[in-house]
Amino acid sequence: MSGIQNIFDISGRAMSAQMTRLNTVASNLANARSFADSKEEAYVAIKPLFETEYASHAQTSGLATVNVRGIVPSNLEPNRVHLPQHPKADAAGYVWGSAVNVEEEMVEMLEASRQYQNNLEVVSTLRSLMMRTVNMGR
Amino acid sequence: MNSIRDHFGIHDDALTLRSKRNNILASNIANAATPHFKARDVDFEASLAAVMPSGLISTSNNRHIAQAGNSTGGGLLYRTPINPSLDGNTVELAVEQMEFSENVVRYQSSLTLLNRKISGLMSAIKGE
DSSP states (O other): OOOOOSHHHHHHHHHHHHHHHHHHHHHHHHTTTOEESSTTTSOBOEEEEEEEEEOTTHHHHOOEEEEEEEEEEOSOOOEEEEOTTSTTOOTTSEEEEOBOOHHHHHHHHHHHHHHHHHHHHHHHHHHHHHHHHHTTTO | OHHHHHHHTTHHHHHHHHHHHHHHHHHHHHTTTSTTOOOEEEOHHHHHHHHSSSOSOOOOSTTSOOOOOOTTTTOEEEOOOSSOOTTSOOOOHHHHHHHHHHHHHHHHHHHHHHHHHHHHHHHHHHTO
């Protein structure tokens, strides 16, 4: 990856990290009510793993942005639900429901979208400052 | 050239430092959700005093009041959080947003003052 030079690198990458987070939330919510034959096949919620990426000159400039190191499954366990009329139900009438906590995902969605907005606001503020600086002395 | 530079006073240095500080605060806001990230900031007055050619105001008489010197020298510091969070992140969005908006306003005032000085110089050059 190329180095972190300016505000567009910092906030742009932070925004794409938050967008990854929103995408995982969307996947989790979409699968909140999906059922599977076995515990292994059941959907488990996924979470992005954020890490700080420092600029090479971070010791003097203090610049740092966010990097998504990977997407990891959460430690929630799929739960066994009694749904005898479900086509995937076993002999005892049970299916495996996905391991997604809907309330937690909604909170995650709100937080990610607020932080996306914050970064966007920073970029647009600094961009207008840059335009005014370019026009200095006119 | 030097007299024109002197005419601008501290505002050109202030503008550069404000822009650096804006980038640092943007880094903090970008890392608001990263575990173990420690928010950084600079002591603006100390950094400005460090880059000014004259440095702190000198005193030549014992009745002069010395300017309060700052020992930090304008380096990068770590922010002390008011309410530290459990994941080791010391970014507090409210604090960072306030600092950012204050810094933006101060950048704009330095920019406006520079613009006034430039237009003053221009009208002196044109002699209209």
